Structures are given as C-alpha cells and as structure tokens.
Amino acid sequence: MSGRWSRGPSAVAGESRGHGALSPTLLAWLAEEPRATGTVLDVGTGTGRLARALAPRAHRVLGIDTDGAALVDARRHARRAGLGNVVFVVADAEEADYRMLGRPNLVAAHLCMSDRIIERAAAGLPPGGVLVFAAFHVDQWRETGRVSRFAYDEHRARAVLEAAAFRIERLEVEREVREFHSAAEALAYAGRFRPKWDGDGRWLGWERFVAAGGRTLTEGRLVVHARIGTA
Numbered sequence: 426m427s428g429r430w431s432r433g434p435s436a437v438a439g440e441s442r443g444h445g446a447l448s449p450t451l452l453a454w455l456a457e458e459p460r461a462t463g464t465v466l467d468v469g470t471g472t473g474r475l476a477r478a479l480a481p482r483a484h485r486v487l488g489i490d491t492d493g494a495a496l497v498d499a500r501r502h503a504r505r506a507g508l509g510n511v512v513f514v515v516a517d518a519e520e521a522d523y524r525m526l527g528r529p530n531l532v533a534a535h536l537c538m539s540d541r542i543i544e545r546a547a548a549g550l551p552p553g554g555v556l557v558f559a560a561f562h563v564d565q566w567r568e569t570g571r572v573s574r575f576a577y578d579e580h581r582a583r584a585v586l587e588a589a590a591f592r593i594e595r596l597e598v599e600r601e602v603r604e605f606h607s608a609a610e611a612l613a614y615a616g617r618f619r620p621k622w623d624g625d626g627r628w629l630g631w632e633r634f635v636a637a638g639g640r641t642l643t644e645g646r647l648v649v650h651a652r653i654g655t656a
C-alpha cells in the first residue's frame with residue numbers, strides 16, 4: 426500500500442520546522458513500511474510529533490515518555506488533529522517490557538535512543554519486527570567540543586544493534602553544516618541553544634570555537650532501519 430507519513434494536518438506550528446524538524450529520512454523509510462495492523466510504539470515521544478505522523482497509517486500508535494508534562498501537550502495536539510488512534514502513556518523506555526505495551530511490530534524513535542532501548546526493543550519485538558529510529562550522530566554540534574552521551578557513530582550503532590540480534594537493513598547519516606559569515610552571526614544564530622548549552626559547558630566551547638575563527642555549526646543524525654532476526 427502506498428502513502429506518506431507526513432506533517433499533514435497533524436503538525437503543530439513551530440514544533441517541526443527548521444532545526445529539530447523530524448528526520449526526512451526516517452519519515453521516508455516509515456512511508457515504505459506496510460500499513461501497521463497492530464500497535465506502533467513511539468519511544469521518547471515528547472509532544473507526540475512522530476506519533477502523529479505515524480497515526481494515519483497505523484491501526485494504533487502508543488507514544489511513551491518519562492515526561493508526563495510533555496504527554497499532556499501530546500494528547501492535546503492529537504485531540505486537536507482529530508487522531509483517535511493515538512495513546513500516550515508515561516513509561517521508561519529503558520525499563521519497560523514492550524510486550525506489555527501493545528505487542529508492537531514496529532518500534533520507532535526520534536532523538537531518543539540508547540543501548541538499553543535497543544535491547545528492550547529486541548526483547549519486545551516479535552521475529553521480523555522492525556526498529557526504525559533517528560538518533561543524534563556524534564557530529565551533532567561538534568563545534569561545542571562536547572558529544573552527547575546519547576549520540577551514536579555508525580560503528581557503535583552497528584555493534585550495539587548486532588549484539589541485540591538486529592539485522593541492519595539501512596543506515597544513513599543526515600548531516601547539515603551551517604556556515605556563518607561572521608562571529609556575530611554565528612553567536613546570534615546559536616543564541617537559541619544557549620539556555621541548554623550554558624548548563625553543561627557547551628556555550629563556553631562554542632564561544633571558544635567562534636573566537637578561534639570557527640564559522641560552522643554541524644547537525645548530524647544517524648538513521649537506522651533494523652529487523653529482529655527470525656528464529
């Protein structure tokens with residue numbers, strides 16, 4: 426069956442434009458999946474962007490997150506979009522038994538991934554079940570001098586997935602390097618990240634990079650489509 430996962434009418438203004446938009450590669454790969462007859466699990470759903478994109482082509486979508494406040498927004502957005510097949514539940518994706526979460530055939534995630542989540546997905550999916558995700562790549566904001574502890578490079582992602590008995594069907598890196606004409610332009614652009622970067626030293630690293638003549642800012646996401654081995 427053809428069809429597209431798209432922002433469509435369920436997108437919320439300001440939530441998915443420009444920086445931080447849902448990964449186009451992830452959405453394209455999900456569009457090629459057969460229509461889900463069971464439950465699709467969106468781990469680390471946040472305000473439910475991916476869950477809403479999944480809903481039109483799924484029987485049921487279950488979004489889980491540890492952040493109950495984000496799920497209040499997620500429910501409101503889904504209700505406003507008229508989506509009756511999306512449910513949001515507070516759950517820890519690193520601890521939950523996914524078989525108790527609607528026995529999903531497809532587990533999806535956007536910017537919420539860890540070795541533990543890969544292990545939980547492997548344990549919870551039936552043979553042939555699919556894990557599709559976009560995670561931060563280690564190049565994400567490399568100019569700040571810090572790598573997120575949730576980031577993957579290709580080698581480590583392959584190793585963790587294969588150790589969990591996943592067969593990797595597709596693996597790509599989405600990378601965008603923004604270039605600035607001046608230090609002022611670079612600092613002004615990154616100002617939107619300052620509240621987050623101030624807390625962990627990234628802003629200081631970024632200022633040093635710009636002061637040394639750096640005029641780029643890199644975003645990188647690793648996108649994976651993997652299938653659990655059949656017995």
Ligand SMILES: C[S@@+](CC[C@H](N)C(=O)[O-])C[C@H]1O[C@@H](n2cnc3c(N)ncnc32)[C@H](O)[C@@H]1O
Nearest residue numbers: 469470471474490491492517518519535536537
């Ligand atoms: C960067 S946000 C991405 C949100 C959403 N997937 C999106 O792309 O809009 C990461 C989300 O993962 C959630 N999260 C982090 N660790 C989690 C865990 N162990 N179990 C469930 N959710 C988790 C956070 O609360 C946050 O909502």
